[in-house]
Amino acid sequence: MTSPLYGQMMDVPLLASSLLSHAARYFGDTEIVSRRIEGDIHRYTYRDCEKRAKQLAQALIALGVQPGERIGTLAWNGYRHLECYYGTTGMGAVCHTINPRLFPEQIAFIVDHAEDAYVFFDMTFAPLVDIVAPQCPKVKGWIALGDASCIREHLGDMEVPLFSYETLVTAQDGDYAWPVFDERTASFLCYTSGTTGHPKGALYSHRSTVLHAYGAALPDAMSASAGDAILPVVPMFHVNAWGIPHAAPLVGAKLVFPGKDLDGKSLYELMEAEGVTFSAGVPTVWLGLLNYMKEAGVRFSTLRRTVIGGSACPPAMLRAFEDQYGVEVIHAWGMTEMSPLGTLAHLNFRQKARSPEEQRKSREKQGHVIFGVDMKVVGDDGRELPWDGRSFGDLHVRGPWVIDRYFRSDESPLVDGWFPTGDVATIDADGFMQITDRSKDVIKSGGEWISSIDLENIAVSHPQVAEAACIACAHPKWTERPLIVAVLRPGATVTREELRAFYEGKVAKWWMPDDVVFADELPHTATGKLQKLRLRELYRDYVLPGVAEHPA
Known part of the structure; x- marks a missing residue:
């Protein structure tokens, strides 16, 4: 049998660190702006971010962290959290983002199940850490995302032993080369919400992380570019903020992080001050923003589009954004097990030729898959149902950023190579998927x-x-x-x-x-x-x- 002919291309692995290196090299002066827990606005550049991420990697190595070990984060959207993303994964460890809104018992379960070696946390979560830490004996240390003076001022009563993030980072020089390793090495660990039973972990790879970043940035996805200022309202502890912390450096976009203040007034003022053009979040947050804007009688001056996902976007919310404020709403769907993006409601050439009402009905659906995701709807007998927009059944997906199995689980949930999402859906003749319900x-x-x-x-x-x-x-x-x-x-x-x-x-x-x-x-x-x-x-x-x- 004749052996296959291989292409003669460079064998360069897809690593998360390459995203930040690209941004630092080619968009080095582009800003990353954060509203800090300390209350002020912090500014620096992609070039600064990479240096500090390398300093963090050095600090983790100095603490004895080994490749493959999990490093937890309990943090809001901010520049230090971004450094944790890249410093941990860049040196070969796994960044495990933890949702602080879960019950303390669930957080303790997740930290223990992941066997986190260290946990970074924002100072607002000090009371939570005090509750959780005694239940997590495997954690070697808790690292407060601040300097020593802030820790003394705000965390003096904590019972657990602490490290100062800034003390650890500034002790290193940043003279560090990102190591090169297999792109299938684990990068991020995200757990499901745990609404039924214990949360389950989805362990992503560097390969899946980079491919997902490419997919997220596509014109028919988030359409991210170097001309954008992106404010992710969706938390970085929720499925990696839907991939924005990776897609933004991939294209060189300005990043604006809102910190802990996600009320309508705070979001609006930050968007206006920083010229935000694009944002993403769940409907409950946008409800607060729309209510504030209506009461205050204000309008957006730079925001042009927003992705709404996490749960179905009410058509009334889509109409309010578009008709009252001129902001395009991109309805999206995905899940933790999918890294998370699956579909987005961008219209194709044929759909744009239809009546405004028909166009809107299509855009109220969850939309079309992006390359990297395949989907089908199956009936009770397991057979694929027609794409007629009426036949609804169980939605199954597959692709290079869809899990094969859950973390620390020997059994795969796949059915004939497809992941059953637990959603009930239809697919129409345009390939637009609509969630009609969760199966339960x-x-x-x-x-x-x-x-x-x-x-x-x-x-x-x-x-x-x-x-x-x-x-x-x-x-x-x-x-x-x-x-x-x-x-x-x-x-x-x-x-x-x-x-x-x-x-x-x-x-x-x-x-x-x-x-x-x-x-x-x-x-x-x-x-x-x-x-x-x-x-x-x-x-x-x-x-x-x-x-x-x-x-x-």
């Missing part, structure tokens, strides 16, 4: 399926509704029927009857919610998603109107 959230009424997401989107399109969730309630005749739990805007007076009537003509009669209840707030997961499991527990014994008429 879909409502099955009389043998037919009702999309809770569609009913939620209608509720939040009502001018007096701020947020809404739809859950299934038990019904003796139909098995399950939809219940809307709504949060009203301040001063709103809409009644349950009026909100139910709002659905008339918008959905089939059998999709109409059986009831509406009002709440002061809705529970959210640590990543800002509606916590349907908690809602189902709260309303487990709720009796729908008219149910008593049906025999049990």
Whole structure:
């Protein structure tokens, strides 16, 4: 048998450190701006960032950190966190970003499961570290992201032994060459939210990290360029801020980090001050920003587009951004197991020729895959369903930045080489995917399926509704029927009857919610998603109107 003919190209591995080296060499003077925990605005360049990341790598080596060891972070979006990204992975260790919004018991489980050697933390999380640290005996040291004076001032009462980040970093000279190793070496470790059972770890590789950065920067993805000033609202502890800390240096974009202040006023003022052109985040954060702008009567002067993901973007939010403020909304979908980007709702040439209403309906979907992701929808029998926009089933994906198995798990979740996402979806003739529900959230009424997401989107399109969730309630005749739990805007007076009537003509009669209840707030997961499991527990014994008429 004839052996294959190999190309005669340089064998240069895809390493995360190369992204920062590229930015430092070719966009060295481009700014990285951070609102610090200390309260001030910090500025430096990609060139400065690489030097300090190399100093950090030297510091970790001096502490005895070995390649492959996990280094945890409990930190907001800022320049020190970015240095942790590149300093740890650049020297061959694994950067393990930890979501501080999880319960302390979950954080302790994650740190212990990952076997983190050291954990970096922002000073705002000192009380959390004091709770978690005694439960994590494998951690050799906790490193406060500040200088010694700040630690003495703010963390004097902490019981755990501490290192000062700035003391460790400034003790090194930065005269360090990034090592070259196999691109399949582990780079980042991200855990799922753990809404059902313990969180599970997704262990990325340098290869998958760099490929994902390429995919994220594509014109039909985030369309990032050197002409952008990018503010990631999505936290760096949430699936690597959707790849922005890697895509931005890949193209040489200015980075603006908001720190811990994610309220509407703080975000708006920082965006305006730094000329932000592009941002990304979950719907709950944008709701606060839009409310602030409406109340303050202000507009954007530089923001041109934003990616909204994490949970479905309500059509009313998309319309508010575009019609009232001239900001393009790019609806996106992905998950931790996918690094996370999967689809984005950019229209193709044919779709742009359609009516404005048709275009908007397409852009309200989660969109088209980017190269590197393949997807299909399968029915109960495992067979692929047609791309007709109507047939919905379980969404499966595969690709070079999709996990093969979870960290420390011997069993693979793959089905015939595909990862089952747990989402229920349709794909239309344009290849646009739409999530109709999570498989555990879909409502099955009389043998037919009702999309809770569609009913939620209608509720939040009502001018007096701020947020809404739809859950299934038990019904003796139909098995399950939809219940809307709504949060009203301040001063709103809409009644349950009026909100139910709002659905008339918008959905089939059998999709109409059986009831509406009002709440002061809705529970959210640590990543800002509606916590349907908690809602189902709260309303487990709720009796729908008219149910008593049906025999049990």
